Amino acid sequence: AEVADRVPLIWLHMAECTGCSESLIRGDTPTVDTLIFDYISLEYHETLMAGSGWQAEARLSEAKQQYAGQYLLAVEGAIPTANGGHFLTIGPHGHTGLDMVHETAENAAAIVAVGTCASFGGVQAAAPNPTGAKGVDKVIHQPVVNLAGCPPSEKNIVGTLMYFIMFGKLPPLDMFNRPKWAYGARVHDNCERRGHFDAGEFVETFGDEGAEDGYCLYKMGCKGPYTYNNCPTERFNHHTSWPVLAGHGCIGCSEPNFWDTMADFEKP
Ligand code: SF4
Ligand code: SF4
Ligand code: F3S
Secondary structure (H helix, E strand, O other), X not given: OOOOOOEEEEEEEOEOOOHHHHHHOOOEOOEHHHHXXXXXXXXXXXXXXXXXXXXXXXXXXXXXXXXXXXXXXXXXXXXXXXXHHOOOEEOOOOEEHHHHHHHHHOOOOEEEEEXXXXXXXXXXXXXXXXXXXXXXXXXXXXXXXXXXXXXXXXXXXXXXXHHHHHHOOOOOEOOOOOEHHHHOOEHHHOOOOHHHHHOOOEOOOOOOXXXXXXXXXXXHOOOHHXXXXXXXXXXXXXXXXXXXXXOOOOOOOOOOOHHHHOOOXXXX
């Protein structure tokens, strides 16, 4: 294999909504153009690459050989496993997403699951999970870093890629294989409404006086006390806002199986 001058990145799309890619392109430290022109070489990404059709598929198989053992693999989306994986096929030959992940993971230097779908199955895996959707680490044997969140913030994605590029290894992880630098703190502990929680000042219905005064959203279903993520400190979209600042409780989107375990989102 050739030695790459920038870290090659192969990004696969499985069963997903592309919200995680939308998050990626809003990166600002560095911006996505700096990221893909100066630090990584984006070999394959179905929604960002210029090539399409057979050229795109050819590039994927070339890159896997050319940079074997050196490329980073990012997977966005859950992997459907029922019916032999045939709920998701990509390319002209009915190639399943499951096969694609197996084949691409084989020679990857490191594997990152981007988003809650790729980390834990996400909404596709919510009961009754008709497609047998699973997180990446349930279908391969290699270690996987879970960048949980629906979507994860651009900082959590880019920061983890940059950590690998700078240090040549992956960052320390928590019990769900999420990087501790991003998921080490509880949402509730850094929330700007926390003073109101401690004072017993709660929003009782959306639009009431407490809502106008920025009271705590716990009684409106906020799952911040059960959720680990850096949304309150890092925020989204160039540090503009995050769910609780915007007026809705946290729905626990970076926790495993939150669709089943933390719904209903507007009840405590
Ligand atoms: Fe979309 Fe959320 Fe899945 Fe990302 S984790 S692909 S934003 S549903
Ligand atoms: Fe905790 Fe949610 Fe209240 Fe913030 S709004 S203090 S995260 S319960
Ligand atoms: Fe998700 Fe809760 Fe942050 S819903 S985006 S972890 S505030």
